[in-house]
Each structure stands twice: as C-alpha cells, then as structure tokens.
Amino acid sequence: MKKIIILGAFILTAGLLNAQTKNVNKRQENQKERIRQGGKSGELTKKETKQVVKQQRDIRKTKKVAKADGVVTRKEKAIIHKKQTAASRNIKRKKNNDKIRK
Numbered sequence: 001m002k003k004i005i006i007l008g009a010f011i012l013t014a015g016l017l018n019a020q021t022k023n024v025n026k027r028q029e030n031q032k033e034r035i036r037q038g039g040k041s042g043e044l045t046k047k048e049t050k051q052v053v054k055q056q057r058d059i060r061k062t063k064k065v066a067k068a069d070g071v072v073t074r075k076e077k078a079i080i081h082k083k084q085t086a087a088s089r090n091i092k093r094k095k096n097n098d099k100i101r102k
Helices: 002-020 022-041 046-067 074-095
Strands: none
Touching: 022 046, 022 074, 046 074
16 A cells, blocks of 8 residues: 555656756757757857857756656746756757858
8 A cells, every 4th residue: 555655646746846947948949959059050159159059958957856856846947947047048049150160
C-alpha cells in the first residue's frame, strides 16, 4: 500500500513539474530554431552562434537545478524567465547587426 502511495506521489510531482516548465520549454525551442535559422542564413557568425548556444546551455542548466528538488518556485521561474528574455534579446541583436558570416 505504501509503495502505491509513494508511486502516485512521484507521478503527480513529475506531472506538476512538467506543467510548470511547459512554457519554458516552448520558448527554449523557439530560441533554438531562431539560432539554427540565423546560422544557416548567415545572419549569425560562428562566434555569435557559439555565444548564444552557450547562453541556451546556461538556461537549461538553471532549469535542471530548479527542477532538482521537485518544486520550481516563483523565484526560480523569475530567474529562468529573466535569462530567457536576455537570451532572446541577445539573439535578436546578433541576428540584426551587420556582421558578415565567415
């Protein structure tokens, strides 16, 4: 009986974590696609691409740490959101500068 309760609690927690990070994941996918498209079209240089990819890696690490204890707090969500906003702004800035891809 205890095993069933523990298993149920685990499944519920996993479901809640997944729901909490759904928008974060979608936003991350959009940014990943913008980076891919920018590198392919020449809007991003190799150096710029490396910089924005590194920023995405940092966001994933932050998200993983936030989810580690089973609850993503408001403060953790705010930090992730702030990092994603900065990354999005950085991608836009780098894609729209006049540097030529080499």
